[in-house]
Amino acid sequence: QKLRADLRQAIANGALHVVYQPMYRPDGSAIECCEALVRWRHPERGPVGPNVFIPMAEEMGLVSQITHLVVDRACRDCAAWPEPLGVSVNLSIQDLRNDDIVGYVAEALKRHSLDPSRLHLEVTESCFMDEPVAVSAILNRFRKTGVTIAIDDFGTGFSSLSYLDTLPLDVVKIDRAFIRNLGEDQRKLKLLRGIVNLSRELGLKIVVEGVETGDQLGLINRHSFADLVQGFVYSMPVEASRIVELAAEAA
Numbered sequence: 001q002k003l004r005a006d007l008r009q010a011i012a013n014g015a016l017h018v019v020y021q022p023m024y025r026p027d028g029s030a031i032e033c034c035e036a037l038v039r040w041r042h043p044e045r046g047p048v049g050p051n052v053f054i055p056m057a058e059e060m061g062l063v064s065q066i067t068h069l070v071v072d073r074a075c076r077d078c079a080a081w082p083e084p085l086g087v088s089v090n091l092s093i094q095d096l097r098n099d100d101i102v103g104y105v106a107e108a109l110k111r112h113s114l115d116p117s118r119l120h121l122e123v124t125e126s127c128f129m130d131e132p133v134a135v136s137a138i139l140n141r142f143r144k145t146g147v148t149i150a151i152d153d154f155g156t157g158f159s160s161l162s163y164l165d166t167l168p169l170d171v172v173k174i175d176r177a178f179i180r181n182l183g184e185d186q187r188k189l190k191l192l193r194g195i196v197n198l199s200r201e202l203g204l205k206i207v208v209e210g211v212e213t214g215d216q217l218g219l220i221n222r223h224s225f226a227d228l229v230q231g232f233v234y235s236m237p238v239e240a241s242r243i244v245e246l247a248a249e250a251a
């Protein structure tokens with residue numbers, strides 16, 4: 001209960017922080033985009049993870065305020081990075097229940113003079129399962145404004161593969177569950193190859209998430225499974241200012 005009150009106050013005070021995790025070309029030769037990840041440092045408890053406080057904010061009806069904060073910071077920070085480096089923001093299902101988000105995003109892009117194509121929005125599979133019609137309507141409106149749309153945590157839900165075709169998607173982010181134990185598991189490998197081939201046929205870009213080891217990266221490269229790689233093997237989430245250095249080092 002106290003934690004909820006503290007969260008409400010942190011949101012009101014803008015006391016949340018945003019870090020960024022780069023998505024690299026598979027050979028490490030460039031960073032193309034960075035995922036914005038929100039952080040909360042509680043004055044007494046220390047860091048509280050978004051796995052804890054995002055569901056709380058959703059229950060409290062406050063998650064859209066967090067989204068607004070993250071969108072604004074992400075646009076501001078990305079505008080200071082070298083072009084065409086992009087930034088990717090996670091949306092909650094609650095954001096997609098309210099048309100206001102489309103206008104808010106457009107204003108944030110204008111406020112920071114950021115080209116819409118540099119902003120990516122990540123929506124999880126479960127959003128589509130819950131409310132496919134409403135979600136696809138709002139994503140279509142976003143698409144018209146020129147932002148890039150990604151489906152996040154792909155392969156963890158039970159969504160129909162037909163969503164890949166019917167929704168206005170540009171990017172598929174394959175969940176890290178697929179990457180774990182990939183080396184030993186022939187069936188997992190075949191499943192991953194199927195998803196990758198299907199996505200490519202549909203013209204979607206593939207981000208493989210949660211790549212932790214050199215072995216995993218090697219396997220992904222041998223099979224050409226990724227257009228971009230995100231994971232600890234390349235970088236942890238870092239401060240916005242560090243992204244410029246990492247981008248220069250990669251090049």
Ligand code: G
Nearest residue numbers: 036037038049050051054067070090091092
């Ligand atoms: O950064 P970390 O691995 O702790 O994130 C845990 C979860 O929280 C992930 O599923 C991630 O998508 C989610 N998350 C992180 N930042 C945000 C955010 O700004 N908005 C929303 N809705 N989810 C976020």
Ligand code: G
Nearest residue numbers: 037090152153209210211212230231232233
């Ligand atoms: O659900 P989503 O994909 O938005 O979550 C991103 C989260 O994954 C971030 O909180 C980030 O901290 C975490 N993450 C990023 N790279 C790795 C990785 O290589 N391994 C693991 N286990 N988690 C990662």
Ligand code: MN
Nearest residue numbers: 035090122152
């Ligand atoms: Mn994500």
Ligand code: NA
Nearest residue numbers: 152153175209
């Ligand atoms: Na994910």
